[in-house]
Amino acid sequence: MARKDKDVSEKKPRWYKLVWQAYTFTRSQNPAITWQILGIIVGIIALGFGFGFAVHQVAFWGALSIPLGLLAGLMFLTNRFTKAQYAALDGEIGxxxxxxxxxxxxxxxxxxxxxxxxxxxxxxxxxxxxxxxxxxxxxxxxxxxxxxxxxxxxxxxxxxxxxxxxxxxxxxxxxxxxxxxxxxxxxxxxxxxxxxxxxxxxxxxxxxxxxxxxxxxxxxxxxxxxxxxxx
Structure with missing residues (x-):
């Protein structure tokens, strides 16, 4: 039983592997995707720290901006990945x-x-x-x-x-x-x-x-x- 469960888990790809596959495929269609994602992440983190300085809560807003920046970058990648898929399929039979x-x-x-x-x-x-x-x-x-x-x-x-x-x-x-x-x-x-x-x-x-x-x-x-x- 344990062996069967192990085989099933091995067949299921890890989430980070799926993200990497989406990134590499999107980069093949859009070479600028790396800098676009980094720009979004860095921009949101900078805004978070800047707002934190303004309200004197740097630690809170700085820490909050990091996961928000990563999430925004992932959402942007997902959007561009979908568009890249359509672009690759467009014109193909079926x-x-x-x-x-x-x-x-x-x-x-x-x-x-x-x-x-x-x-x-x-x-x-x-x-x-x-x-x-x-x-x-x-x-x-x-x-x-x-x-x-x-x-x-x-x-x-x-x-x-x-x-x-x-x-x-x-x-x-x-x-x-x-x-x-x-x-x-x-x-x-x-x-x-x-x-x-x-x-x-x-x-x-x-x-x-x-x-x-x-x-x-x-x-x-x-x-x-x-x-x-x-x-």
Whole structure:
């Protein structure tokens, strides 16, 4: 039993290792991050000591400013780490599915896309939640609207009464930037009960997934295409 607990603890990374990994990754995207963090920490500590001198409580405010400075630096790193992740994913095939994994159990997104354009590598992912069904399109060119229209016709055969929201990821007018995608999906208003969501998921499983082959150049580790679809 002790050996089992030891193995579990060894597999779980320490918090400081996670912080270091976040720092090194962010630094690869933003080389100035080290000086930015140090500037925030030193600045807050200096303000704390300065205020302490002004009110004649140097020890108290000086001691308080040190953990506050470290906390502010960590929060700044977390913010920049998130932005660096989005920047690294932006433009990659399957990036929208990767960031939607942060939504937790509120939404269910299939690992595989439901539609792919073999020529342009435009892809569409499908999710189900209390707001209904959401189709997430990754558009290289405007022809993705045909993929979305085809998928909506498929859905109409199985879940005609369920509301369908379409979001196209990109930086063009009318599209949703990758960094704002999770927040945009979270803002959708609930329209189904939990029981209705379960029924919709059951019907979609019966409807099946993508029937197209994987296009040439597709990265299967990102799009997570099943071997059945490849065959």
């Amino acid at each position: 990036a929208s599915r990767a960031v939607l994994g942060t939504l937790g159990k509120v939404w269910t997104f299939a690992e595989e896309p439901v539609a792919i354009d073999a020529k342009t590598q435009d892809i569409v992912f499908r999710g189900v939640g209390r707001p209904g069904i959401v189709l997430i399109g990754e558009a290289r060119i405007s022809r993705i609207q045909k993929l979305i229209a085809d998928e909506k016709r498929r859905l109409a055969r199985a879940v005609k009464e369920v509301p369908v929201t379409v979001l196209v990821v990109g930086d063009r007018e009318g599209q949703v930037p990758l960094s704002k995608l999770p927040k945009t999906v979270r803002k959708l208003k609930p329209k189904l009960t939990k029981a209705e969501v379960g029924e919709v998921e059951r019907r979609l499983r019966a409807l099946g997934g993508m029937q197209l082959p994987v296009p040439k150049g597709m990265d299967p580790t990102r799009a997570r295409i099943s071997r059945k679809d490849v065959r």
